[in-house]
Amino acid sequence: MVYHIPSDEDILTAVEKVFQKYHIVTSQHALKKLVEKELQSTKKHLHVSGPRLRTLVLNSGKARVEIRTREGDPKKILNKCPVCGGVLQRVKNQTIYGGEVTIEFRCAVCGYWTGKKKKIPTLYVFHVD
Ligand SMILES: [Zn+2]
Secondary structure (H helix, E strand, C coil): CCCECCCHHHHHHHHHHHHHHCCEECCHHHHHHHHHHHHHCCCCCECCCHHHHHHHHHHHCCCEEEEEEECCCCCCCCCCCCCCCCCEEEEEEECCCCCCEEEEEEECCCCCEECCCCCEEEEEEEECC
């Protein structure tokens, strides 16, 4: 079986059609299935990887994502957003008492944020407002 790789434009056109029908898609896997179904209505054997699809959708602003996470390794260094590949901004929060500073990292593109225990995304819910 030969797999064909669709262009970003093909994927985003299919994504738009999916979001016209469904305003909430409850996982990345479900979104991938729906988008591939749209893609395959024009050309057979078009496939897209979940992470590529997610990154494209979030950077296009066609949907916002609600991210479920679990706690990860505090020693892990995040060079970029694990959700959309965006730049993580370092935010310092000064607590009122004692002057303790906590460091958080936030992504301006998709809204991912994490504290010391680097949050690992486990589920993505896509919403169209
Ligand atoms: Zn992000």
